[in-house]
């Protein structure tokens with residue numbers, strides 16, 4: 001069953017910015033769905049339309065078969081959104097904020113659940129403090145708790161881990177995984193693509209308001225992600241015209257020590273064998289060989305031509321690679 | 322068909338009430354203190370001058386009007402400060418995300434504004450009652466005008482809060498609209514003291530009817546017939562509520 005069906009959704013802001021153009025997306029029930037895109041792609045706009053804080057210009061959305069506009073109240077009770085911008089209520093404590101949020105959503109506060117949320121999100125030691133005294137990371141975790149307090153069927157997280165350190169992030173993902181295993185559908189935006197690849201079973205990539213691709217993660221990595229074969233010769237091979245022609249299909253890239261070939265797809269696997277044979281014909285047997293598969297990050301970069309990371313984000317984002 | 326989210330509206334109402342109870346300085350101490358200042362200035366410094374055309378001394382005349390003015394200003398402050406604070410802190414999105422209809426949100430906000438106004442009026446009057454010869458002559462009129470006035474001002478505060486993008490916008494509305502209108506509404510004078518032209522201008526100020534009707538409830542005398550003004554006041558209440566409801570429904574200046 002489809003948890004969320006988005007049909008031809010467009011958004012033009014008052015200043016003329018076209019943030020979304022004709023986006024259609026199906027989010028299966030029980031999925032852990034990554035919505036990815038570079039800065040300004042329109043992710044938050046999409047999420048804010050679902051949250052009812054931004055009005056759509058065109059298009060329809062339905063949640064478990066119920067129209068989002070016609071049955072707002074029914075739908076709202078079943079959606080929990082973590083907004084991208086940190087918000088907090090300076091008059092109250094995290095426990096009070098959670099009780100209020102629960103009430104606003106029409107649920108009598110369930111203090112066992114509130115305590116569990118505070119514990120899992122590592123706020124329990126701060127649950128009696130005024131939210132003013134919380135750090136930025138704690139406030140963001142409180143937003144996660146607020147999104148979960150009415151036990152929504154669909155949880156939407158807009159960059160919930162910006163500014164959250166690695167360890168905490170891991171524990172937050174573990175919690176999300178548990179909720180997902182218990183049947184909650186999760187839609188997530190993040191610029192930690194390694195984590196999205198590991199965590200999510202579906203992925204959509206948008207850029208400049210347009211949907212580039214949307215498919216199950218496995219299919220994405222099988223069919224869109226490329227594999228590369230690198231062959232080690234101990235020196236740079238000489239690419240004669242004949243060799244160039246023979247290897248053209250593999251988009252050869254030379255390095256100091258060898259050559260890297262891009263493998264194509266074919267029935268049941270890849271063109272590994274043809275590539276290897278062609279290289280042996282041109283340069284002889286290699287001294288060593290290896291395979292490298294594109295990661296989600298590479299696919300993302302190839303499709304959008306942009307990094308996923310947020311420029312404004314200070315931190316440990318791209319220390320790797 | 323949508324079910325009524327009574328718990329949601331009740332939660333919002335209690336949150337708004339608890340919010341103003343947390344700033345006791347503004348809601349309890351300030352009205353008590355200003356009451357005492359008025360007492361010193363107007364009763365002891367100005368003496369026992371009579372109001373022309375009325376059989377009451379100036380201070381007795383003044384107290385109900387001042388109480389009403391405090392109510393109006395506090396009702397406005399409660400909704401407008403809550404909205405602008407929510408916007409600046411980003412918390413207002415929870416009101417948009419929650420399954421609350423416009424009428425539930427408006428009802429909760431206005432009810433909380435009325436409660437705050439009543440608390441302030443009670444504190445203010447409790448401090449002054451021992452020093453002034455006032456009775457709750459027509460309690461029905463007092464409550465009618467007090468509550469209607471608070472609803473109107475709470476509603477205007479809500480609209481001003483929705484309109485504002487920053488604290489300064491609210492301060493502007495308070496200083497240039499609310500303060501002049503409340504001060505020039507016959508709190509400090511009987512319009513009979515004014516030249517003809519100013520009398521007419523006063524009659525166009527809706528706050529004038531509110532304050533005059535409220536004062537009538539204590540003094541049994543005033544510039545207008547408080548029963549005749551009821552219709553004007555009720556119409557204004559209705560229009561205010563309708564405006565709030567419609568603006569919230571379309572997400573005016575909140576949903577892009």
Ligand SMILES: Nc1ncnc2c1ncn2[C@@H]1O[C@H](COP(=O)(O)OP(=O)(O)O)[C@@H](O)[C@H]1O
Pocket residue numbers: 013014015017018019037038039040041042043044045046577
């Ligand atoms: N309130 C707004 N008014 C006008 N343009 C906006 C507004 N919010 C976002 N945009 C524009 O819409 C586009 C998408 O923004 P956003 O949805 O925040 O992207 P993302 O979350 O993917 O970074 C951007 O070009 C952004 O500048």
Ligand SMILES: [Mg+2]
Pocket residue numbers: 043044045084158
């Ligand atoms: Mg965003």
